[in-house]
Amino acid sequence: MPPLDPRLVRRSRGVRRLLGVSVVLGVGTAATVIAVAHVVSVVVARRFDGQPIAALPLVILVGLVVRAAVAWTHTTVAARAAAAVKADLRHEVVDDLLDPRRLGPRPSSAGVVTLLGPGLDAFDGYVGRFLPQIVLSALVPPAMLVAIGVTDVLSAVIIGVTLPMTVVFLVLVGLVTKDRVDRRWQALERVGRHFADVLDGLTVLKVFGRRQEDGLRQVGDRHRRESGRALRLAFLSSFVLDLFSTLAVALVAVSVGLRVVEGHLALGPGLFVLLLAPEAFAPIKRLGSLFHDSTEGAEATAGLLALLEHDRHNGTLAAPDLRRAEIVIDGVVVRHDGRAAPSLELSHHRVRPGEFVAVTGASGSGKSTLLALLMAFERPTAGYVLVDDVDLASIDPVAWREQIAWVPQVPGLVEGTIEDNVRLGDHAASGDDVRAALRDAGAGDLALTRPISESGTDVSAGERRRIAIARAILRVRSGAARLLLLDEPTAGLDAVREAAVLSTLRGLPVTVIVVAHRPETIGAADRELRLGRRLVDA
Structure with a gap:
């Protein structure tokens, strides 16, 4: 399953708008990070050499405020987009189920309740955080790599080699996680179906004295165990991803430090590279941490789109009179x-x-x-x-x-x-x-x-x-x-x-x-x- 289902992009105007805004804000984030890193490196280098820095600290403060404002705007727009997409999909599903031209079997009520309830609740993590982070991960690291390459080719080569390896590892984590997430989602659906079936037959069960605590406890425990396994895998993968990116940044730091000490690299450019190196890995690390938070939303998205994509009756002719028609x-x-x-x-x-x-x-x-x-x-x-x-x-x-x-x-x-x-x-x-x-x-x-x-x-x-x-x-x-x-x-x-x-x-x-x-x-x-x-x- 792709991180971003193209069917969702085609169907939801809110998602398309969110992706467009994310591209603009992603470019702004990359530009702000590079500008702030450049100014900070210049200030530190000048102070180290005893040169005046004039109004540069104010520029740094303005840059940090702009970066915070861009991040806040991105978060706010994403949260509102997630709420709008959830509302649109809920209305669309209800309208689809009531559409007289709908063909094919109707889904079970328990499945629809699970999708529209816990499933869409997971949209906050998927649409509100994960999808915008995909855009940032696609825009910010290449911009950091280009800025570092202009300043120091060796550091750019180190990051250029380790960054794709981090992405590959992220993909492998996603493949390993998918099985756990599928099991957890199936366990959640099983809980919903079992609970709905018990409610439907509650009167008959009470009349015949059939207690359902054990059954509900069993399906609940199964969901709890699958959730625990998914969380353990999420924590382990996040730890390994952080370790890998930290080692990559450490290689850059050691290389830059040695060359600055030996006089092969000036202090200002070295600081500039050191400030940007973590920023090249930060969006991907955050994407990895959000991946586990978004998987339920992605599963719910696939289920909702599968529910909405079906054949429709396209007949337009008048109906013959059945009093005389064979x-x-x-x-x-x-x-x-x-x-x-x-x-x-x-x-x-x-x-x-x-x-x-x-x-x-x-x-x-x-x-x-x-x-x-x-x-x-x-x-x-x-x-x-x-x-x-x-x-x-x-x-x-x-x-x-x-x-x-x-x-x-x-x-x-x-x-x-x-x-x-x-x-x-x-x-x-x-x-x-x-x-x-x-x-x-x-x-x-x-x-x-x-x-x-x-x-x-x-x-x-x-x-x-x-x-x-x-x-x-x-x-x-x-x-x-x-x-x-x-x-x-x-x-x-x-x-x-x-x-x-x-x-x-x-x-x-x-x-x-x-x-x-x-x-x-x-x-x-x-x-x-x-x-x-x-x-x-x-």
Whole structure:
């Protein structure tokens, strides 16, 4: 992974502005260091010879103040840029996850929380300190080397040989450190995922008396051990880097001192070289110390950019009316990265308007992928999904989804009452319409004014599913939805409620495609589409 990801430079105007300002301030820093070193060497040499120094001390003071002002400006600009980049990336990630044209699977909530929380917090070290230091390391040492070379060629040769060796060592440290940093970042993600999973299932865990202290302690200890190993390596590498640069400066100091004593080099130029030699190594030493501080930010940057870089739906055509349109799945293959086998493979299938189709198959056969494909959340790797002979990939996804009612395995809820959640299907529906939808979804016993939370911890899994089915029914009856997609809608329902739901679904005047495992649901369908084998159905 490069120190500066070019994707971040292309995407973030704040990073580009920071790099531009860093170049200007880096040139100013180099010029100020050289000027102050020259004036100091002249003052000391003149005083040693007993010559007057006039206003030169004031010039030194002004130079030091200018250097401090440049450093303060650089730090302030970098800190503000880091805050701006973090805010921009957070907004961009949220907008991307809500973008209706986003294709591909959504990342896990725990992973997104880890990236937007601890991951972006590490941006202060990466963008605010490390990236500006890269610019200083690229500008200041060459400027010092040129200034020293003009004054003393031998010292420039010594620094010119040892400086690249220091850079090579810094690169080797980065390669060795990467493995430790990767392990620490993986441990941090594991802590976040485990904690999120425990919170999601906290009610069930408490009901069955399953304590999670040991599990949380284990993942926390793993993260602590990886952090300790990374810190030990950071301290050791910083010590070796300091030792190497100190030895290089010592070689210059011994060479200059001997030649000044022997009269082969004047005192003023010798002091000038001695003052600049440490400055040639200082930016690289600081870069090495900041490297370990920036690695988490670099890992988070790679994760965020990977999250943001994906295919997008570019369809613009109007959606055909699904009350009369046929859906044809023709030679579709869907492949996902990291999987050897296709997630979905279907030779040919036709869904006619008003049909009730049950999608069955073993776990992993592609049932959920098929529904995601029909909702335009996925795009076929090969083949086509045709709607009235129009490729679904060329249809505007927003207009297409306006005709769809969708009930997932774990439906989403909003803070409010049961009526508020059902009315999401049709905000203009009357109270009688909402009650009828709940009754037909087998949820007539639920009070409309009953409050529920967004987490859904105050409703059972069956109640949550019935509320979502009622929401979909209301959307269909309002005339907005003409295609109803359901994923295991009757799971967790008793026989009476299941029969009521299936009877309602059979009577809806829309196309219904349902992922099913229960024989009652499969039996209620007009026909079965079984995945996991090559199927041709005209």
